[in-house]
Amino acid sequence: MDEKSSLLSRASAEVVDLHRFFVDWFVAGSADRADFSRFERVMNESFCMVAPDGQILDRDAVVDHVRVSRATCDGDFTISIEDIRASWQADDAIVLCYVETQQRAGKHSRRRSSAVFTTSSSAPNGVEWRHLHETWLQVSEG
Template identity: 30%
Template sequence: MSTLEIVTKEIVDLHEFFTEWFNGTADRDQLGSQFLSRLDENVVFIPPEGHILTGEMLKGGFDRDFGTNKGFRIRIRDVTIRREVGDLVMATYTEWQVGATQSERENARVTSVLMKMTSPVTWLHIQETWLPDSARDVGSFDF
């Protein structure tokens, strides 16, 4: 598999787990194996609102939010490799959400991610930014 294929699969698989988690259809004991184990111990996540979250903060939020968003769906689009340096890859993708309860019900964001191409892939840094209305207006929430 190419780097783009590996990165795309990693991103899509993780977001499929998020959908199952928030819908309450995942096994509750899979949080560690399906999500937390993918994160570097010093991971930084910056959501569109701009605050910084650590891995421990993410774990706490996910623990609280299991099954709290029954109609939630995600579609990943536009995965692009931006840089490869040794075993590090920087990629971007857009994430389209339907049925969100903690933000606009239909929302979209562009995400930059720094990953270490280990087996399994390790997420080092994630930063999300809201897509502007002009980009959202030409996209589709039909999924």
């Protein structure tokens, strides 16, 4: 596997793995087995997020929000990640675009995300999150 496809596969695995962590962390029945330090390790110190409502959040705000949201779902919470693709790539950085679908308490939401990753030897998948931008996608009610 060449370096470019390796970076794509590592960043793609990170997207899937982090959202798996979110499900475990937010669902009361699985929160005890979720490793919060794993989440903290993959968020670069200068991480920034543009939330779907346009709010800009720094790393501390995102980490704090996730920390206090532990076990806040009773079990009806799922996340699926679809259509992962690279939109730009360099030797040690990549921008991935993907669609995240959530189901929570019978309600569905979808968002298109673009995320910037850089290589990091200490991160579980060898990449860390640098920037995330999420935009709501309309869900048909039919």
